[in-house]
Amino acid sequence: MANATTDTVSAGTPMLSRSQWSLVLVAVAIVLSIFQWSGILPAWLHRIPETAIPNFAGWLDAIFGFIKDDMGLLTLTRFLTEGLEWLLDASGNIFFGKRRWPNIGPIPWTAMAAVAAVIGYYLGGWKLALLGGGTMVWTALIGQWSIAMQTMSVLAIAAPLAFVIGLSVGIAAWRYTWVDFVIKPILSVLQTLPFFTYLLPAVIFFKVGPTAGAVATTIYAIPPMILMTSLGLQKVSPEVIEAGKMSGCSKFQMLRHVYIPSARTEILVGVNQVIMLCLAMVVLTAFIGMPGLGAKLLAMMGSFKLGRSFEIGVTIVLLAVMLDRMSKAWVVKQPEHFERGTPFWKRHQMLLFGAALFVGFTLLSLVMPLAAEIGRGQHFSQGKELDNLIKGFLDIEAVKATTGFLRAFLNVQILIPFRNFMLSIPTPAFIMLVVAFALALAGRKQAIYALIFFSLVAFSGWWDRSVITLYSVISAVTLAALLGLPIAVLAARSEKWSVRMLLVCDTAQTFPSFVYLIPAIMLFGITDIAVIFSILIFAMVPLIRYTIEGLRTVPPEMTEAADMAGATRMQKLVNVQIPLALPTMAVGFNQAIMFAFFMVIIAAFIGTQDLGQELQRTLAGTDLGKNFVLGICVALMALTFDLTIMKWTADKKRALGLQ
Amino acid sequence: MKKITTALAAGAMALTPFAVLAEDSSDPIVIPIHNWSSQIVMSNVVGQILEQRGNNVEYVTTDSQAVYESVRLGDVTMELEVWEGAFGASFRAAQEKGGIVDVGDHDAVTREDWWYPMWTKDACPGLPDWKALNDCAAVFATPETGGKGRYLDGPVDWLKHGQERVAALDMDFVVINAGSAAALWAEIGAAEADKKPVVVFNWTPNFAEAVWPGEFVEFPPHEEGCDKDPAVGINPDALYDCGNPATGYLKKAAWEGMEAKWPAAYGVLEKISFTNPQIAQMAKLVDIDEMEPDEAAEAWLAENKDVWESWIQ
Numbered sequence: 003m004a005n006a007t008t009d010t011v012s013a014g015t016p017m018l019s020r021s022q023w024s025l026v027l028v029a030v031a032i033v034l035s036i037f038q039w040s041g042i043l044p045a046w047l048h049r050i051p052e053t054a055i056p057n058f059a060g061w062l063d064a065i066f067g068f069i070k071d072d073m074g075l076l077t078l079t080r081f082l083t084e085g086l087e088w089l090l091d092a093s094g095n096i097f098f099g100k101r102r103w104p105n106i107g108p109i110p111w112t113a114m115a116a117v118a119a120v121i122g123y124y125l126g127g128w129k130l131a132l133l134g135g136g137t138m139v140w141t142a143l144i145g146q147w148s149i150a151m152q153t154m155s156v157l158a159i160a161a162p163l164a165f166v167i168g169l170s171v172g173i174a175a176w177r178y179t180w181v182d183f184v185i186k187p188i189l190s191v192l193q194t195l196p197f198f199t200y201l202l203p204a205v206i207f208f209k210v211g212p213t214a215g216a217v218a219t220t221i222y223a224i225p226p227m228i229l230m231t232s233l234g235l236q237k238v239s240p241e242v243i244e245a246g247k248m249s250g251c252s253k254f255q256m257l258r259h260v261y262i263p264s265a266r267t268e269i270l271v272g273v274n275q276v277i278m279l280c281l282a283m284v285v286l287t288a289f290i291g292m293p294g295l296g297a298k299l300l301a302m303m304g305s306f307k308l309g310r311s312f313e314i315g316v317t318i319v320l321l322a323v324m325l326d327r328m329s330k331a332w333v334v335k336q337p338e339h340f341e342r343g344t345p346f347w348k349r350h351q352m353l354l355f356g357a358a359l360f361v362g363f364t365l366l367s368l369v370m371p372l373a374a375e376i377g378r379g380q381h382f383s384q385g386k387e388l389d390n391l392i393k394g395f396l397d398i399e400a401v402k403a404t405t406g407f408l409r410a411f412l413n414v415q416i417l418i419p420f421r422n423f424m425l426s427i428p429t430p431a432f433i434m435l436v437v438a439f440a441l442a443l444a445g446r447k448q449a450i451y452a453l454i455f456f457s458l459v460a461f462s463g464w465w466d467r468s469v470i471t472l473y474s475v476i477s478a479v480t481l482a483a484l485l486g487l488p489i490a491v492l493a494a495r496s497e498k499w500s501v502r503m504l505l506v507c508d509t510a511q512t513f514p515s516f517v518y519l520i521p522a523i524m525l526f527g528i529t530d531i532a533v534i535f536s537i538l539i540f541a542m543v544p545l546i547r548y549t550i551e552g553l554r555t556v557p558p559e560m561t562e563a564a565d566m567a568g569a570t571r572m573q574k575l576v577n578v579q580i581p582l583a584l585p586t587m588a589v590g591f592n593q594a595i596m597f598a599f600f601m602v603i604i605a606a607f608i609g610t611q612d613l614g615q616e617l618q619r620t621l622a623g624t625d626l627g628k629n630f631v632l633g634i635c636v637a638l639m640a641l642t643f644d645l646t647i648m649k650w651t652a653d654k655k656r657a658l659g660l661q
Numbered sequence: 662m663k664k665i666t667t668a669l670a671a672g673a674m675a676l677t678p679f680a681v682l683a684e685d686s687s688d689p690i691v692i693p694i695h696n697w698s699s700q701i702v703m704s705n706v707v708g709q710i711l712e713q714r715g716n717n718v719e720y721v722t723t724d725s726q727a728v729y730e731s732v733r734l735g736d737v738t739m740e741l742e743v744w745e746g747a748f749g750a751s752f753r754a755a756q757e758k759g760g761i762v763d764v765g766d767h768d769a770v771t772r773e774d775w776w777y778p779m780w781t782k783d784a785c786p787g788l789p790d791w792k793a794l795n796d797c798a799a800v801f802a803t804p805e806t807g808g809k810g811r812y813l814d815g816p817v818d819w820l821k822h823g824q825e826r827v828a829a830l831d832m833d834f835v836v837i838n839a840g841s842a843a844a845l846w847a848e849i850g851a852a853e854a855d856k857k858p859v860v861v862f863n864w865t866p867n868f869a870e871a872v873w874p875g876e877f878v879e880f881p882p883h884e885e886g887c888d889k890d891p892a893v894g895i896n897p898d899a900l901y902d903c904g905n906p907a908t909g910y911l912k913k914a915a916w917e918g919m920e921a922k923w924p925a926a927y928g929v930l931e932k933i934s935f936t937n938p939q940i941a942q943m944a945k946l947v948d949i950d951e952m953e954p955d956e957a958a959e960a961w962l963a964e965n966k967d968v969w970e971s972w973i974q
Contacts, residue, residue: 101717210731211691211721289724297694297722304696305868305948306846385951397854410804418805523847528813528839529805609816609840618840619818624730 020441027438031431038428048428055463063627070206079207089159090212097155098148108151110367110374111142113360118324120356126331133327137320145381146295146317153294154321156212157280160219164276167220168227169269173257175228176235189225194596194640196603197222197286198617199633202626205290215292219283226275234268235261270333277329278512281322285514286604289621299514308520309388315517322512396524405525417530421473429460432469436642444649451645455638462635464613471612472639474530474605475598478537482594486542490549491575500550507543515540515604523608533605540601541594548590552583585655592647599640685923689719690738693728697842698868698954700725700742702943705958706969707741707933714973716926726751726818733760735916738923739930745909746773746864747819752914764915764930769866769937770908773821775812775878776863778849782876784858789879791830791904798833800858806835813848813861814838821862822888822901826880829899849873866940868948880904932972939968 037043070076094100099108119135141150175182204218238261246260288296295314302311340349367374433456441449459468493503519536526532556579564574606614613632620629692704708718729751731737743752755761784800787793801810812834814823823836839845852859886893887903894902920927946957
């Protein structure tokens with residue numbers, strides 16, 4: 003590859019602009035590919051020879067082995083595990099009655115539902131009270147109470163842990179520049195690393211079971227907390243800081259009473275993110291022994307019970323929506339202030355009311371067992387009926403004809419040839435195309451990153467699988483854009499439909515993706531379409547969300563100007579609204595790519611030949627090195643797109659004067 | 662906390678050297694649970710048996726391959742279903758590293774091979790013979806496979822060598838790997854609606870037998886060395902030119918330290934042995950009768966007192 007680029011460098015004049023350079027790269031890539039297709043390209047230029055591939059996995063294994071055993075990290079983490087296990091046991095006792103200290107649980111479901119409703123009412127009135135109480139009642143009546151509480155007992159430890167660690171690191175990053183400098187790249191990698199890469203180290207260092215589940219969840223949920231904390235602290239206005247200094251605050255007092263309260267909103271947004279990410283991990287951590295809803299879902303899918311898996315999915319969505327809405331309401335809710343001398347009961351009305359209900363229902367449950375626990379005989383699960391419903395739908399002739407056509411046309415005529423085409427491009431040419439893309443869209447710095455990142459992928463020894471991964475991502479995001487953008491444009495026309503569409507997005511995002519893998523297979527068989535279809539659902543969410551957001555936040559004076567100039571609706575959309583919304587839409591596009599990289603790994607459960615399949619395979623063993631190399635490959639590809647698109651967005655926003 | 666109790670127990674034992682027999686530790690025995698019903702119910706059955714005789718038992722959900730590493734480290738105490746075909750390799754690898762012991766086989770035998778649901782026989786009447794299957798390969802074709810038949814193999818990490826067998830026996834089939842057991846069921850479930858002929862990887866004992874009656878394809882019978890020596894089997898130049906063993910073992914495994922820590926429970930584990938019909942019955946309670954696993958275990962124990970009561974004498 004070095005040869006090829008130097009050739010072009012000497013051929014071109016140094017006065018070429020960025021886009022011209024990109025064109026040159028593309029041209030060289032095309033020439034190389036044509037050589038390959040006509041069979042005159044030497045094999046070592048098509049793919050890096052096996053012998054030239056360094057044994058990254060072996061080296062990493064040696065390093066891990068050294069850190070783990072010789073430096074005693076394993077002893078340390080196993081010691082930490084005991085502490086964590088104690089915490090989890092205690093919360094397990096409270097939530098679902100695990101036979102451990104303090105031996106007081108489980109809390110009766112009625113008491114829990116009452117408290118959820120009171121908290122909902124306190125934060126956001128009747129609607130949230132209904133959501134909070136309703137979710138709990140649904141969970142109990144559908145017969146999932148104890149498994150849902152197993153999940154909650156772990157999240158109740160993992161989420162606060164992520165909050166505390168994230169807050170501390172966030173403060174450190176804000177206080178010391180070097181921490182910020184070190185943590186930024188780590189966070190970027192952490193956010194793009196496939197979750198499978200978290201799971202294996204969690205098992206090895208923290209023991210299979212809820213401890214590993216809690217650790218993996220915590221690590222996954224930390225990054226946004228750190229980012230939001232340091233962001234919030236940086237934004238504290240100088241006047242407030244001056245005021246704090248004038249009243250003679252010590253360093254700690256400044257932090258506790260000035261900075262943190264001023265950054266309250268950002269910190270709470272971070273809390274919201276922590277909760278959402280924790281819930282996203284509920285099913286995935288079931289692979290490493292996390293009990294509860296996720297484990298049950300996997301067992302149900304293993305015995306082909308679609309209806310029951312679907313119900314578990316609904317419970318997870320309800321829990322997520324409930325916690326999301328409550329924490330968002332908490333962000334908006336300003337602290338209440340009372341006149342001096344207001345009696346205790348008046349200041350803490352809600353707390354007392356909640357406590358009273360809690361005690362009341364707990365006492366009631368002592369005399370009325372049904373209030374304590376809903377037995378299996380009394381639940382209202384409709385698993386069998388849902389099964390038949392889903393099967394019935396798949397049996398409709400029109401559905402079968404459509405999927406049959408899609409399979410014969412989209413898969414055989416478009417997807418498979420596209421995949422073969424991508425695989426036929428020589429490695430150096432492929433890298434040049436990516437570099438050209440980064441150069442044209444973002445700039446020199448991003449192009450250099452693209453070059454380094456993709457070269458690393460090429461030398462990882464997993465090039466073909468990486469290309470297949472990329473093929474799934476690109477196909478799915480393209481289809482998602484074709485389907486999602488029109489939907490978003492239509493929905494953005496009215497406030498009512500925007501809100502509805504956003505709710506659909508929330509649901510699709512929190513609904514465990516595993517559940518729609520099965521219908522995807524039943525519709526399309528184990529083919530690329532099934533894989534792309536399941537990625538597509540997930541990738542459409544951010545596309546729709548950010549497009550609606552972008553279109554609806556176009557400054558009204560701009561649209562009014564267009565109206566006054568006599569533009570038709572279409573003209574206004576194409577010439578005014580979309581160009582102005584484009585930077586925001588690009589953020590959504592970027593998120594869609596990130597989501598697709600996340601989902602493509604899960605799609606390994608359908609059956610793929612990409613990096614995800616290999617990652618899934620490492621889960622079964624102790625191949626930490628290989629697991630890491632594969633994870634990094636995914637992260638590097640995702641980061642290349644992330645850096646490029648985000649840079650372009652920032653440039654564009656500046657050019658449009660939106661910031 | 663845990664250490665202290667163990668130390669106390671050890672101390673107490675040292676003080677009473679002539680105690681009848683070493684007492685079981687009060688620490689919980691950790692039983693792993695995987696994602697298929699018969700294993701979940703069997704684990705609950707054994708757990709409840711142990712609880713009845715006074716042990717503390719806890720269940721933990723784990724991956725069925727990764728579990729051997731956990732047993733080795735003592736994080737998990739035992740594994741009740743070591744399938745020869747699916748987990749034999751992981752088990753042997755763990756055994757070589759040390760820390761895991763073989764506690765004997767169940768009476769049940771296991772079989773894993775190419776399988777088809779009964780309705781497939783209408784389209785290809787010569788079944789279960791593999792030559793007949795090959796002759797009607799076109800019946801199993803899909804848009805993606807061209808004229809060739811499509812065989813859905815298990816996930817790659819199950820190492821089923823479908824690809825190699827197709828090559829060795831020169832069959833007109835394309836091998837596609839499913840990503841998970843759930844994907845296999847989805848494929849059969851989708852074919853069920855219009856009775857489309859399919860041939861997929863499957864195993865017994867398994868819940869699927871109860872939902873979709875079917876048969877295994879009869880390949881040239883398994884011979885020792887068929888997977889290592891090309892000369893063995895009907896194709897002198899290829900490996901994997903035979904079927905899988907029709908009677909594979911189903912083993913119990915335990916952590917090395919179990920015998921010392923819970924001697925009595927270990928004794929029970931040694932005696933435990935289930936048969937194919939018993940395992941199928943356990944799976945049925947959950948998969949067909951829609952019971953919860955612990956409930957199914959209770960029901961099974963109540964019905965089969967004669968089977969298990971002798972184990973805890």
